[in-house]
Amino acid sequence: MPDVHFSNLLIVVAAAFVAPLALGFFPRLRVPAIVVEILLGIIIGPSVLGWVTPDLPVSILALIGLSFLLFLAGLEIDVHRLRGRTLRVTATAFVVSFGIGIVAGLSLKGGGFVKSPLFIAIVLVSTSLGVIVPVLKDSDNIGSDFGQLVIAAASIADFGAIILLSLFFSGRGSTDTAGKLILLGAFALLVVLIALTIAGVERSRGLSRVLLRLQDTTAQIRVRGAFVLLIGFVAIAENVGLETILGAFAAGAVLSLIDRDQTMTHPEFRVKLEAAGFGIFIPVFFVTTGLHFDVNALFASVSTVVRIPLLLLALLIVRGVPALLYSPLIGRQKALVAGLLQATSLPFIVAATQIGVQIGVVTQASAAALIAAGLLSVIIFPAAGLSLLRRAGSARHMGAAAAKTPTAAMPVITVEDRQLCELGRARAQPV
Secondary structure (H helix, E strand, C coil), rough: CCCCCCCCHHHHHHHHHHHHHHHHHCCCCCCCCCHHHHHHHHHCCCCCCCCCCHHHHHHHHHHHHHHHHHHHHHHCCCCCHHHHHHHHHHHHHHHHHHHHHHHHHHHHHHCCCCCCHHHHHHHHHHCCCCHHHHHHHHHHCCCHHHHHHHHHHHHHHHHHHHHHHHHCCCCCCCHHHHHHHHHHHHHHHHHHHHHHHHHHHHHCCHHHHHHHHHHHCCCCCHHHHHHHHHHHHHHHHHHHCCCCHHHHHHHHHHHHHHHHCCCCCCCCHHHHHHHHHHHHHHHHHHHHHHHHHHHHHHHHCCHHHHHHHHHHHHHHHHHHHHHHHHHHHHHHHHHHHHHHHCCCCHHHHHHHHHHHHHCCCCCHHHHHHHHHHHHHHHHHHHHHHHHHHHHHCCCCCCCCHHHCCCCCCCCCCCCCHHHHHHHHHHHHHCC
């Protein structure tokens, strides 16, 4: 057995525990826990205090955490929402967003800030579905037309960014685009076949009875099955020469399609998966991201620091401007809010920059600047969007109240006034 120590892992999981606990004492501070987790990772990591180095146990759990994060992101996709006019508008907005991203990447390369304009464009078109869904839930907009449109747009952005990254910047397998397209097609076909097989097997009454009996025992059979699906798809993606994050995302999307039990025999299934992901593995990934964050490279020069606001602005333009296409569906003001929410991105940035550094298309300094811009986007854009939503709601309430309130030109006639008028008319009548 190799010489393995758990001291580093202990500090990492302790930091993952402290992050949401500390935020719990300040409920009005609308900062996602992942921001604090990354910041704590930076503090305890080699760049600051040097308490922790990402050794084997930490790295393995962080890798599983990344896979679980993309798995749960794929699980959020609801194919039934991606249809009709919503699909056409959000897909068009994504294409426009990618075009603007290419222009932004070329501009940043012209200024000497990045190496690959295409890589930067792919990073900039992503949206953090896992961050904006809680924001929509907390603001009671998750079931509205506005909320459904934002979720659909974020789903397309997540899926499209992962496909583009696997197509152009996978560090494995064939290096030509045609070969990658063939691999993606083969992988997609395999995913469909597996999904159809699982859906067919689940219709078996005998298997359904066994699953029902074991799902809430110590077997937790449905959770184990989901974990097999996750690891299986990750292994398939790796073996065919694609990025593992594509396999994890595809596993979540497949489970979202086949997990539609109308009898509701497992209403807590997804809650259990989220508990395993966000309670164990995913926080380790974000704290470990902080451990890898190179503060020295970020502040090595003024030009590197300047990249942070430029990349943050690029995120806002690339994802925010195309949201104006939503105006005919939800109005101009809510389209602006949708643009702010779409510009929120962090998990994909973290995953993509790790791949970019490994294959040499992005430097450590640029990777640190991208992650810093992603951190700021998570802090600033959702809060700004919620503020605009509240103002819009307040304006509607005030308008409705004003419509119901009599004005000075329309005096209020009380019951007593009517009685006096009637008495005056009665006295004026001749006897």
